Amino acid sequence: MKRGIPLMILSAAIAFAVFIPQSVIHAESASKTITASKIAKEGDSVTIAFVDETYKREKGTEVIYLAGGCFWGLEKMMQTIPGVVRATCGYANGDASIKPTYREVCTGMTGYRETVRVEYKEEKISLDAILFAFFRGIDPTVKNRQGNDIGSQYQSGIYFTDENSAKTVEHVVKVEKIRHKNFAVEIKPLESFYDAEEYHQDYLDKNPGGYCHITPAEIKMVEEMIVDPAKYRRPQDEEIRKRLSKEAYMVAVESGTEPSFNNEFWDHKENGIYVDVVTGEPLFSSKDKFESPCGWPAFSKPIDPNTIVYLNDNSFGMRRTEVRSRAGNSHLGHVFHGDPHSPNGTRFCINSLSLRFIPFSEMEKKGYGYLTQYVE
Numbered sequence: 001m002k003r004g005i006p007l008m009i010l011s012a013a014i015a016f017a018v019f020i021p022q023s024v025i026h027a028e029s030a031s032k033t034i035t036a037s038k039i040a041k042e043g044d045s046v047t048i049a050f051v052d053e054t055y056k057r058e059k060g061t062e063v064i065y066l067a068g069g070c071f072w073g074l075e076k077m078m079q080t081i082p083g084v085v086r087a088t089c090g091y092a093n094g095d096a097s098i099k100p101t102y103r104e105v106c107t108g109m110t111g112y113r114e115t116v117r118v119e120y121k122e123e124k125i126s127l128d129a130i131l132f133a134f135f136r137g138i139d140p141t142v143k144n145r146q147g148n149d150i151g152s153q154y155q156s157g158i159y160f161t162d163e164n165s166a167k168t169v170e171h172v173v174k175v176e177k178i179r180h181k182n183f184a185v186e187i188k189p190l191e192s193f194y195d196a197e198e199y200h201q202d203y204l205d206k207n208p209g210g211y212c213h214i215t216p217a218e219i220k221m222v223e224e225m226i227v228d229p230a231k232y233r234r235p236q237d238e239e240i241r242k243r244l245s246k247e248a249y250m251v252a253v254e255s256g257t258e259p260s261f262n263n264e265f266w267d268h269k270e271n272g273i274y275v276d277v278v279t280g281e282p283l284f285s286s287k288d289k290f291e292s293p294c295g296w297p298a299f300s301k302p303i304d305p306n307t308i309v310y311l312n313d314n315s316f317g318m319r320r321t322e323v324r325s326r327a328g329n330s331h332l333g334h335v336f337h338g339d340p341h342s343p344n345g346t347r348f349c350i351n352s353l354s355l356r357f358i359p360f361s362e363m364e365k366k367g368y369g370y371l372t373q374y375v376e
Helices: 022-027 029-033 071-080 127-136 163-179 216-223 237-243 246-252 369-374
Strands: 015-021 039-042 045-052 061-067 084-092 113-121 157-160 186-189 192-195 272-276 282-285 308-313 320-325 331-337 346-350 355-359
Touching (some): 061 071, 061 084, 071 084, 071 113, 071 127, 071 216, 113 127, 113 157, 157 163, 163 186, 282 355, 282 369, 308 331
Parallel strands (some): 045 192
Antiparallel strands (some): 039 045, 061 113, 061 157, 084 113, 084 192, 272 282, 272 355, 308 320, 320 331, 331 346
């Protein structure tokens, strides 16, 4: 059994106490592993202490701790996101009696996870965006491994330190759990974090050819993020049902398919953007729409690749790639490659009922003015 971290920390260690909503704690199995000495109830919240010897609070800067397998690649991915000011490799939430070293953690016996401390400016990047980028870089369905790395130190996890972060984590995880039935990511309050050795810091900058289970393309994509998912949060299920028609709910939420050639946008040619019918998250531009004989709206690319999530679809005896919206998890359709009608060979075949159209003339008024350059 883990020993609790005392609230009085000796030496240079820093102890923090934060309030976490009980709804967040009890929503995850993580609550079973938190030592009683670290939690005190206060009304509808609980107080939790954590230790991080090198973290210093800065006004306007928030923090989240992410474990995503080998920390070299995750550190690099986080560093590229505009608005992230620091990403530090380290070890989190292990045996409180051990101040870990890399050699000890590699034994898989300490309970520590290779983790990245991510410090970010909230006015420049949302925690929603950081978390969705994190999920793009990991496989959330596997336990104690990522990529070719196997062991408890490679267990994926999200460790929060304050109430607002806890609420955001809860929201994003809820969305991710809808699309990943076998969800294996730890969701816990941070207990402790220790910086990794200096040679691990900025490892892929020092060793450009170093191993990384996160691809350079994935890292580049989050660097060029355009759309902030925090602006387009998925409503509660009952609210979605109220907003959508029966037919749109069947397609966007229940993964149905509308009839070809008998849908609103298959031959639509007006200038503007197409947004997620559930959240309003901008997805496609009329500039990238092309005529296709498939009978559904066809696009060669999304406005921001970060807004699209790809899932394997083996239904109906076929092997296809399903596409869903990032923030709303709406079923959009499928993506195909080698299409002779597409200018780049890629066809996003999308259901009209999963989309809402914003005419170019109304984009500014409806809050999409920042995307007009992708339509003109």
